[in-house]
Amino acid sequence: MRMVAATVAYDGTDFYGYQGQRTFRTVQGDFENALEKIFKEKVICHGSGRTDTGVHAYGQVIAFKVPNDRMTVQNVKDALNSVLPNDIYIRELKEVSLKFNPRFMAKKRIYHYYIYTGKQPNIFMRNRVWWFPYDLDIEKMREAAKHFEGEKDFSSFKTGNDERNPIREIKRVRIIRTSKDMILIRVEGTSFLKRMVRNIVGSLAKVGTNTWEPQRIKEIIEAKDRSKAPASAPPEGLYFYRVMF
Amino acid sequence: MRMVAATVAYDGTDFYGYQGQRTFRTVQGDFENALEKIFKEKVICHGSGRTDTGVHAYGQVIAFKVPNDRMTVQNVKDALNSVLPNDIYIRELKEVSLKFNPRFMAKKRIYHYYIYTGKQPNIFMRNRVWWFPYDLDIEKMREAAKHFEGEKDFSSFKTGNDERNPIREIKRVRIIRTSKDMILIRVEGTSFLKRMVRNIVGSLAKVGTNTWEPQRIKEIIEAKDRSKAPASAPPEGLYFYRVMF
Numbered sequence: 001m002r003m004v005a006a007t008v009a010y011d012g013t014d015f016y017g018y019q020g021q022r023t024f025r026t027v028q029g030d031f032e033n034a035l036e037k038i039f040k041e042k043v044i045c046h047g048s049g050r051t052d053t054g055v056h057a058y059g060q061v062i063a064f065k066v067p068n069d070r071m072t073v074q075n076v077k078d079a080l081n082s083v084l085p086n087d088i089y090i091r092e093l094k095e096v097s098l099k100f101n102p103r104f105m106a107k108k109r110i111y112h113y114y115i116y117t118g119k120q121p122n123i124f125m126r127n128r129v130w131w132f133p134y135d136l137d138i139e140k141m142r143e144a145a146k147h148f149e150g151e152k153d154f155s156s157f158k159t160g161n162d163e164r165n166p167i168r169e170i171k172r173v174r175i176i177r178t179s180k181d182m183i184l185i186r187v188e189g190t191s192f193l194k195r196m197v198r199n200i201v202g203s204l205a206k207v208g209t210n211t212w213e214p215q216r217i218k219e220i221i222e223a224k225d226r227s228k229a230p231a232s233a234p235p236e237g238l239y240f241y242r243v244m245f
Numbered sequence: 246m247r248m249v250a251a252t253v254a255y256d257g258t259d260f261y262g263y264q265g266q267r268t269f270r271t272v273q274g275d276f277e278n279a280l281e282k283i284f285k286e287k288v289i290c291h292g293s294g295r296t297d298t299g300v301h302a303y304g305q306v307i308a309f310k311v312p313n314d315r316m317t318v319q320n321v322k323d324a325l326n327s328v329l330p331n332d333i334y335i336r337e338l339k340e341v342s343l344k345f346n347p348r349f350m351a352k353k354r355i356y357h358y359y360i361y362t363g364k365q366p367n368i369f370m371r372n373r374v375w376w377f378p379y380d381l382d383i384e385k386m387r388e389a390a391k392h393f394e395g396e397k398d399f400s401s402f403k404t405g406n407d408e409r410n411p412i413r414e415i416k417r418v419r420i421i422r423t424s425k426d427m428i429l430i431r432v433e434g435t436s437f438l439k440r441m442v443r444n445i446v447g448s449l450a451k452v453g454t455n456t457w458e459p460q461r462i463k464e465i466i467e468a469k470d471r472s473k474a475p476a477s478a479p480p481e482g483l484y485f486y487r488v489m490f
Contacts, residue, residue, distance in 0.1 A: 009368050009369075010368065011368050011369055011371075056369070086368065086371055087368055087371070088368070089365070089366055089368045091365060120334070120336060121334055123254050123255065123256050123331065123332055123333070123334045124254075124256055124301070124373060126256075126331055126332070128369060
């Protein structure tokens with residue numbers, strides 16, 4: 001019996017999120033279907049984080065036990081990739097300790113969020129980026145982003161049904177113009193509340209359009225009241241980029 | 246009565262090509278449905294070229310008559326974009342002569358073809374580029390591409406059911422490395438036979454992998470025999486990029 005960890009990319013467009021097994025199409029459901037095809041038995045898998053409907057992953061980590069000793073790790077990777085649907089791909093697969101837990105042992109998670117500010121939509125990127133056709137003041141957004149860094153109570157930036165401890169640590173928020181009309185927001189943290197990254201991006205967009213002053217972010221965090229924060233940014237711009245253990 | 250020309254982008258993934266009206270989903274069918282919704286009558290439209298199933302367009306030109314005099318050209322553009330599905334978008338719309346014919350009056354057509362040579366697939370580009378994970382010798386491909394330029398009999402590079410005059414003029418074939426793992430093949434010509442660009446790309450790939458010498462292209466053109474040419478490159482890498490009148 002070996003435990004392995006897969007680094008998985010998926011296009012979230014046609015999934016009802018990561019978690020769940022039957023009824024709706026989910027990444028976990030499709031992944032477990034692939035495992036069952038290869039190993040001829042039910043194998044449960046565990047992800048590093050739950051992505052919502054429409055949210056993508058470049059580096060989700062999914063761990064599972066390999067029920068036989070015959071296949072090499074490379075064989076398992078190739079076999080799974082050959083039966084997984086074409087919107088999920090295992091980039092890497094390696095053996096890990098039997099005690100490995102990708103959710104509780106994650107030390108850092110990195111999310112990327114892309115905002116496309118072109119005046120006309122780019123249909124080829126319609127499910128890959130948030131089309132937000134406004135000029136954004138990057139310097140103001142960077143100033144605002146500083147307020148998110150540190151260990152804080154993020155009650156204002158979660159969704160109502162997340163009842164976990166609202167204190168989270170954000171290590172860094174970077175705002176990068178990757179091309180004339182594309183902005184990448186990179187958020188690094190230990191763990192995140194539900195919709196937290198999309199709520200952060202939604203409020204940074206308010207600052208970028210000069211609707212809000214950067215200082216407003218500090219006030220909203222201190223209010224610990226989610227009714228103060230703006231609408232979430234949509235799922236299509238968000239990528240679960242990397243997990244570090 | 247005014248004639249207008251629309252410059253249209255579409256994601257060809259979910260279309261059975263440009264041409265056709267009922268039964269299967271086509272770009273022309275969806276475009277005419279949108280016209281009927283706006284103008285409350287059937288309006289026929291004419292494209293500059295027929296793209297096959299899965300082939301994209303960035304600058305297809307579609308002409309139609311506007312049956313009323315009330316709407317400005319901007320109104321027509323906005324109204325159509327609001328009812329068109331999200332994989333078709335009118336980038337520009339302008340009034341043209343009543344005699345305008347986008348197919349017969351086109352002086353130059355430009356196609357772009359993207360080859361992604363990364364060793365692993367990029368699932369986010371799976372319907373946008375040809376994933377061909379081999380090292381390509383760009384210099385050899387450029388040497389081969391020269392043989393396509395000029396007015397020639399392209400019988401070896403069409404599909405069997407295209408019975409039109411096989412003599413076509415290719416003005417230029419450029420091969421550009423746009424990033425480490427991405428190659429763009431840009432083909433400019435007056436008009437093209439069915440599958441001609443994809444057949445050209447398929448044979449350039451044979452040269453790029455050193456399976457064929459560049460000189461082989463010249464021999465295949467001179468053979469005027471389509472059984473000599475290799476398999477077509479797949480549709481997902483091809484974009485009908487621009488038409489000049």
